[in-house]
Each structure stands twice: as structure tokens, then as C-alpha cells.
Amino acid sequence: MAVIGHVSLVGAGPGDPGLLTRTAIARLRAADLVLYDALIDERVLKYARRAQRFFVGKRAGRHAVTQTAIHALMIRAARRGRCVVRLKGGDPFVFGRGGEEALALQHAGIPYDVVPGVTSAVAAPELAGIPVTHRGVASAFFVVSGHDDAAFASAIAGLEPNGVTVVVLMGLGRSAAIASHLIDRGWSRGTPAAVVVDASRSRQQAWRGTLNQLASDGVEVDARGAGTIVVGQVAAMGLSTASAREVRRVAGGQYVRG
Numbered sequence: 001m002a003v004i005g006h007v008s009l010v011g012a013g014p015g016d017p018g019l020l021t022r023t024a025i026a027r028l029r030a031a032d033l034v035l036y037d038a039l040i041d042e043r044v045l046k047y048a049r050r051a052q053r054f055f056v057g058k059r060a061g062r063h064a065v066t067q068t069a070i071h072a073l074m075i076r077a078a079r080r081g082r083c084v085v086r087l088k089g090g091d092p093f094v095f096g097r098g099g100e101e102a103l104a105l106q107h108a109g110i111p112y113d114v115v116p117g118v119t120s121a122v123a124a125p126e127l128a129g130i131p132v133t134h135r136g137v138a139s140a141f142f143v144v145s146g147h148d149d150a151a152f153a154s155a156i157a158g159l160e161p162n163g164v165t166v167v168v169l170m171g172l173g174r175s176a177a178i179a180s181h182l183i184d185r186g187w188s189r190g191t192p193a194a195v196v197v198d199a200s201r202s203r204q205q206a207w208r209g210t211l212n213q214l215a216s217d218g219v220e221v222d223a224r225g226a227g228t229i230v231v232g233q234v235a236a237m238g239l240s241t242a243s244a245r246e247v248r249r250v251a252g253g254q255y256v257r258g
Contacts (some may be wrong), residue, residue: 020044
């Protein structure tokens with residue numbers, strides 16, 4: 001009888017390897033094959049020292065490998081007895097097609113597990129000093145993909161204007177159109193808005209302004225990285241957190257600036 005391997009759908013978080021879970025690191029160290037996405041930091045891949053690494057990423061409509069081919073790669077490798085890690089930015093089940101891949105593995109009879117990751121929907125605003133909920137300001141947040149106009153419009157159709165924090169993933173290239181659509185739906189032009197690019201990385205950038213400025217394409221950030229858009233009153237909160245470069249560990253597990 002052939003030995004069946006195993007597939008782990010692993011969330012790599014927003015980028016910084018320090019945000020990986022211990023389980024994610026263990027899966028990478030045990031992997032024979034890692035299929036990784038475009039936004040995976042090279043430092044994360046170094047945990048998979050003995051694995052074959054294969055890029056299957058998608059960026060702005062450019063697909064290195066089709067989704068169907070990714071399914072086939074995972075299934076074929078597992079049937080050959082290999083331990084496979086399907087490595088995704090953020091969390092596998094937050095706009096990462098992890099559900100599709102889990103179904104494909106299940107239908108093929110391949111053992112698999114899911115290792116949650118820190119989603120950028122919460123981490124990116126948080127690392128820029130923006131809480132997606134805050135008592136007296138926002139009691140809920142709504143996460144939506146921004147890469148497709150029709151899908152975005154359908155998703156927000158039932159939202160009460162200015163009622164919740166809206167977090168848009170994969171919408172950086174369409175930020176002006178997204179903001180314009182919200183204004184057309186009744187959102188105030190003065191609603192605070194923010195854009196966070198390359199969250200958790202040394203090159204992280206953050207822009208804050210209003211929905212009207214966002215609609216006017218007035219965002220001054222390098223748009224080549226992964227971006228998260230935040231719309232709502234919480235985007236105006238002036239929280240200021242220490243960067244990784246400002247913090248160092250000292251004896252006793254305390255942190256000081258320096």
C-alpha cells in the first residue's frame with residue numbers, strides 16, 4: 001500500500017517572521033515541499049531548510065501557476081508520501097483560497113490540516129496604530145476584497161454608511177475607485193481613511209487622510225507593496241506605537257526604547 005503524505009495550509013501572517021505561530025514554524029521545518037505565495041518574506045522560507053520550494057504566487061492578475069495546477073501539485077506530492085506546506089500570506093481562509101484547496105484535498109482523500117495565521121485585516125491597521133474597533137467609536141468592522149469592482153459593490157451594498165470600520169484587502173491599485181464608490185453610497189467625504197503598505201516589514205508606510213482625499217488619488221505611498229485600506233472614524237485615532245527598531249529586549253523580559 002502506498003504511503004500517503006500530508007498537506008498543511010499555513011498562514012504566514014503579514015510578513016514579519018516574528019508573527020509566525022510556533023505551529024507554522026514546526027510545519028515548515030518538517031516540510032519536504034513548500035508551495036508559497038508572492039508576498040512571503042524570504043526570512044520565512046528559511047525555516048524550510050530541507051524542503052524544495054516552489055513559487056505559485058499571484059500578483060495583480062499575473063498567475064505563476066493556476067489554482068487548478070496548485071491543487072494538482074499538492075495532491076500529487078502527498079500521494080508520493082511527501083509533507084507539503086501550502087504557505088500563504090496572512091490567514092489561509094481570509095481571501096487566500098484556502099477553502100478551495102481544503103475541499104480539493106478532502107475530495108482527493110489527502111490528509112491535511114490548517115494552521116491559522118495573523119490576518120492583515122487586523123494586523124496592518126494595528127501596526128499603524130489603528131484599532132479596527134474602539135469603544136465609543138466603532139463596535140464592528142467589515143472586511144472586504146477590493147480587487148474586483150462588482151464583488152466590492154455587492155459586498156458593501158447592505159452596509160449603513162459610516163456605520164462600521166471598513167477594511168479593504170487587495171484593493172490598493174483601486175483605492176480611488178473604492179473611495180468614490182463609498183461616497184456614492186452615502187459615506188461622508190470627510191470620513192477618516194488610511195492606507196497601510198507593507199505592514200510589519202521594515203519598509204512599512206502609512207498614509208492618513210479623508211475618504212475624499214482617497215477618492216482624489218491623493219495617497220502618497222509606494223504602491224508596489226501589499227496594501228490595506230481602512231475607512232472609518234478609527235482611522236483618525238492618533239495612536240503611536242514603537243517600531244521594531246525602537247524596541248529591544250532586556251533582562252527580565254521587559255522592553256525599553258533604544
